[in-house]
Amino acid sequence: MKKQVNGLKALRLFLEKEDRQRISELSAQMDLLADTVDRFYEVLGSRHWIFHDRLSITRLKDQVLDEPTIDEAEIAMCRIYEDAELMRIMILPLMRFPEMRARETLVNHALRDFTEKRYYATVLTLLTVMDGFVNDVQDVRRGLHARDATELQAWDTAVGHHMGLTATQASFRKSYSRRIDEEFFDLARNGILHGNITNYDNVIVASKAWNRLFAVVDWASSLEKAAKPKDKEPTWGEVVERIRSNAEFKSKLDEWEASSGTLKTTDACDTHTSTRAAVDFLELWAKSNWGHLSTRFMRLGKGSSGNATPKEIKSAFSPYVLESFVVRSYEVQAPAVAEVSVDIVVNGEMFPAVLRMTYTNEDGDTRVEGKQEGSWKMVFRSPEVYSRDIVKVAKY
Template sequence: MESFYALLGERHWVFHDTLSLEAVETRVVSAGSADAAEAALIQWYREEGNLSLLLRQTRAVPEVRPRLPLLEKALEDYQAGRFYASTLVLLAMMDGLVNDLESPRRGMHAREGSDFDVWDSFIGHAQGLAAGQASFTKGFFKTSTEPVHDLYRNGIMHGTLLNFDNVIVATKAWNRLFGVVNWAQARATEEKRRPEPSKPLGALLREIGQQQKERALDQEALSDWAPGSWTDPANTNPTHPLYQACRDFCLAWQAKRYDRMADLTAQQFRPKRAIEAVSRAYRGYALHSFEVLRVEHEALAAGWATVQLHSNITTEVRLRWIAETPDGESWLPSRGEGQWRLVAWEAPATQLWQQGLTSRET
């Protein structure tokens, strides 16, 4: 994270916790210069599927959900190269989101940098959201047609900065949106952990001490953790919990244990009446056998598994997994036991259907 901000902090890019750590380390930080690092980060955001996945994950914040139809249109504009339209929608959605989250109600444009200080998240870094507010709220009172490459919300929304239709500004708008969502999640966690003011002083001090221990535990885990990947994980790393979860999901599919399959779906993306929904998606496709070909542990609480499925046809599918607490929060060591759960839970059945499997069970 420090290397990221050393290159891109002055350009007001934000390190949010849904960024791919592998991409940051192997592409952005290794780029060497700020220009190359910025280009590499933009390239990662523009790769097929990355923005769509990040956008789906924002559903975890209730205040984002009513804004998703407009955010999806902003994504369509961005992918079609209509960067001006995408930027304007994203700026408006950020204002409304912060307005709904904070009391007194004020949009993001009316906030001080200190309003975005949180300690239990990457987003609380001194060069994160708080630092970006300086340019976000900077006033522009004279019309300019000079090229703009920063997210100057004031000048863009008020029509004084006219030359902002470019991929850098539009991608920074997405980056800032995910930072705001990250801040909202960290803020909610901070509210839950805030001690009751009516507690005795001794109890308060003990609780604060426990919180400091938990934070130190999480920071140590984040510092020590490194990404890894294993081909043929059944032999190279058979005890990895992500491999075990993927294997359990496929075994449950073979046994038609839809209740167990539903239990292995991420709570953030779990449908209502989950067992019924999983049964409806999978009961037409018998899984004869499978092999977990590769496991990629790319972030502390996120990873991928590549699985070969043998039904009436053979196909490969790449599955996104996240580690959650029993309550559905993103897992950290201080939050106790974690469980790997599948994000795009319909993907294996959908893949078989798309590949042309026609023989269905009744």
């Protein structure tokens, strides 16, 4: 997150006032995130709940962590998973993994059972989903139940907290050799699947099953991040060249002028360089050309590890079949930022969308549009950002 904030600071001069203000608030928000995660484990860590990346900081602070007792906090956690609309939104990103898409029917069955209060069925189904997903997602062919804590260490995600996924693995794998008939409130895989825990049909255990599923997917995401090559430190020569380039960049700012326009016809795609880039991007999307489409996104950080990969783009875009599009207008209010308004027809429905771009050189450094050599790159890598409503027609 800190790297992303530093990257955004490089664009401060080219962003709107509200965006600049938001960037200045991000450091405080990161501190709030860290404090909330620590507070979460202070309150619920002993009950083996895990903070995963899809939990709302605001909701936790306002509705969970200030409850007077741990029992009330636990019930409040369950209410998060009982929110059916929220659950559909939280589940959708899981399907970017082909190993999870293969189990999508089971996940949907588990959600239906959970909504209809068949908690025992939810628990049994999600335990099998987690085992199978973990078995498939790595070359090491072992399910979640066969992994020790060291194998579940997560990088660059909240589940990597020392009281998170690794700390809860012991209770998850704990062996139960004697039958327990009293109502049970922990997600104890061994005891449940071997029939020694007989009274686990409650909302708390079922909610913990969802909680752990999201945490396991965050762990899988961390494997992807950790596998990417790390950026190299710049040489002194590169530093000097960057300073020279910055000086040139600033001198071009005075020459630049804002521009905007509306396309009168569908054939006017060459009205501006940003509209031409938008058409190029949309045509590649319509053709499902994931390899070339991946090159149309701005780099997130330096080095090849910051580039979008065809696999990432296919995972994000393939659920949305772009059938047609019309470019409506463009607006360039900053030297390296453009917004192109379009209408897109996806999976049979039309949506208004805004494509936000940045003007950069081959190294990913921002340039002054019209004054320096560069090209327009998309800022985001997920279609949901272009139009919020588009998610309702996703087909995984």
